[in-house]
Amino acid sequence: MPTPYELECDVGSHTQDPPRIEGGMPPKLIPRAEPVPLPEGLISDPTGGQNLLAVKVAVKGLGGGDSQNENPSEAMETGIQDGGLGTQADQSEGLAPNNIQSHNRPCGFPVTPQAPDFTAFSEDTSVVAPADVKSTKAQFTEDEELEPKKKMVMLAVNEPVGQDLSAEAKIVMQDVCEATMEENGSQIAEELGINLVTNENQEDMASVADTLSVGVVGCLGQLEGGVESMSIQEASGVVSQGEELAQEPVTVSLQMTEDAVQDNQHQVSADESQGEPEARQASKAVRPQFLKMQSIPYTATTESTQITETPIRPSIQEGTEAQECVEQMGQGYYESIIKKMEELVNDAEKRRGLSREVLQQLKRRADNISKHLSGRYLDEFLLKESHKLDLILKKLSQSLELTESDSKWLFDIEDLMEEDVASREEDGDKLEPTGTKHSVNSLYSGCEGPAQSLPPVKQPKLHEGDSVGFDPPLGYIAPTVDRPQQQCVQATDDSPYPKFIKEEVYSRSLRGTQPWVFESEVANNPQSPVNSLVSRKVVFSTAEGLCQYMHDLDPCHVTSGTTGAIVFEKIAQEVEDSFDEGVHYEHVKVLGKGSYGRVSLCCTLSDKKRTEFVKKEVLNKAKFRGSEVVVPLQILHKNIPQVYGFINTPENYYILQEYSGCNLTQFLLSNEMDEIEIKEVTAQLLDVVAYLHSFNIYHRDIKADNIGVRPGLDGYGLRIKLLDFGACITPQDSPDLLGLTAAHCSPELCTVLVKVYLCKQACEDLLCQIDWVKADTYAVGCTVLHMYKKKHIFYEKMKSFPEEEKTKELLKYVSEYPRACLQEIPDVCVGEMRGLLEDLMTVVTSRVTPKDALRHRALAMFVKSGSSQVRPASSSSFTRAPSTNVLLHKGPQPQATRMESCTKMEEGEIPDFGALLNFDCSDDEMDEDTGQCDSDSGSSNDSRDMYEEDVESDSDHE
């Protein structure tokens, strides 16, 4: 059902169809055309807070009489503005950590309010533009006249990399910035032709500082031309087109030649003697300091995180205003850090069992810092500490795993243990065994108490050509037929499921059609046998029926690369030509009305067995997406309804599929779901979504309307089915915006919607930057929230706004994220589920994947094999008894899991189309194991009753 959030615009009117890209992801960042500014008030954070920050340094040569400055005025024209980091931070009040924001101000980095355009970056630029940054082109056109090496240095460093820079490296970099820009920052920057630009991500300004520093180092080093060696190793390797960054050490080495230093000093005195304006002289006077400092060979690596007294730092005059200012801020930092530490520990004690020792340790750290450092040292280190602490707090609050370096930083375990042992021995305490203290890792391991590392997820070691033991279940194909050996391709790195190339998926599932072949044939090849069917009415069998049917017809085709075309042909020749209401089936009731047309519950009129099924009309053939049929046809999963058939008439398509109960929205209207049921549904939903993702299939329209709910097997628990694959994209598809529901879109996706629909920007490259796994995760989060609140969080709110204000509200929604949605988490949702929910809905960088979310302790009872939980009584209509509930996939055992999902098909839910299709499915032939044709196999004989029970009766399932 369309919601008020749904953008009904025709995407095609604004955008062209994106080119098809193999694998679904763009090989390369494509520069955009002239950017269109976002509407006022919208904070652009298309990466959803990925914290991917960019600095572009456009080197125009030295100012004044410097020979390298070919045209100093150009620098002015190229948009250098003294925007300051604070400017944007102000706009996004609340998004940037206050302390960090204020800290960055004095540095006075000139920052243009516009994000940079990386169009002009040449191939050989050693660093790569991060995703979604743009700016004016003019700068680069002019820069191109300069020598390529001096043209520009751009470095994008994101948070993890920034974190990994050693303390010394940061000091040096910060020094460079400060020495260069402290007093007359903007003028000097202008003179130097340095333009530092960040993107509009305001989330973490501390990262900006780090990034800027690196950028400046690079820039100045090249600018002076006297750098003996300067390398920012690994940087280009770790930053790559918005991909996740490897946490590799970044090594920065700088060495200035003495000549260069002298040259520069000489230059400054020459300027002075020529009677340069005062401001310019003053600004340049800073430079020798910097150069001197740089003349000391310096190497810093991330290995070293020791705070050392280092002589390379240029000292600032005692008592200067700058120092006072910095110290003040340092003090503020210090206090805020301590406060945060306390909060963390108090909170952690309650929720995570972290000990008070941690607090003490944190305090000790802070004390040490304040003891050993003063003035700007303190400030800088506190910045680092604060930055790191922020990150850790964020992770902890989202129950994310801390990395080893996090733990080390946070706990300094060795020191702590030593001190702890000593103090406890003094106190005569009994020592706890090592490892019992900091159970951060156990947050996701499903175990209470002692710390445990997550068990390594065993990846199947599969080689091309291996059999993955994925035989079609008995009964699908007559045993006389040789079962096809399944070819597999490499399992993905992190998928718990073996991954198949699509051909194998087809042959494995023996679904009889090759939809992509079908699609392209229909579209491109008028001679295709498929096309000859267009005007005919064709009913596809169930997959099982089709396999049986195919075997009867021609066993060879089953085993030797059945193609879609052949299947179509066979059916067209042999299968009955009609499937008519009143003759073959009867209409029961309308289930819903989607954007494609009506969805009805129907029932076959077979003598043997009446089978319920759903008939979905597709009234607009042009808008139909093959994935709607193709995905459920290929993906066998108990939480995906089977497609039984497909009817192609000259006017419409009809999809016949398994009835999945009422949808979750309807269900919530008449049922209270207790937390156990919510967890159960969440686990199933995550499981099926993770399963789809393991094939690189992204649903993209997960919402309560698209989830069918029925009683579980044996009437216990709930069994959901994920419906509506109309918006889903497969590895074959380039992402588009069709079928998305804005209210369920993640903020980063929402930003793209806004840009495309309101700012009319081209959507291709915007969409290519979307992490669809995480977008689905977010939608799952919305759905979970919906279960708790019994309504969609933003849907209700939006309903109250007049039509013309909805867009504005949507903008607000994007910019106010993430606080708004997390605030919406109802009080009833506490503890683990709250943690999980926060993980599902947080900013994209911290958001978990569905696969990871399944490992959350909150869902343990529904994910663990063989779990048998006694469900508390609830007012829900469905479940009252001990549940031997859905056994969801366990990561380490992918094959068994998949087998499970194949062999344990829903009993009795295979419809009896046999008679219609002229193949016999008598009881004699019924397979005992699967019971597929067994009329007693558990399905309701009267779908009307069942539907009513589902939705209306609250007690019949007791």
Ligand SMILES: Nc1ncnc2c1ncn2[C@@H]1O[C@H](COP(=O)(O)OP(=O)(O)OP(=O)(O)O)[C@@H](O)[C@H]1O
């Ligand atoms: N297999 C099914 N079993 C039970 N109900 C179904 C089934 N398929 C669809 N429905 C019902 O029909 C409604 C609309 O179906 P669906 O979402 O597939 O249509 P749609 O045209 O794709 O809708 P939209 O694009 O607006 O989301 C669903 O909300 C659900 O209630």
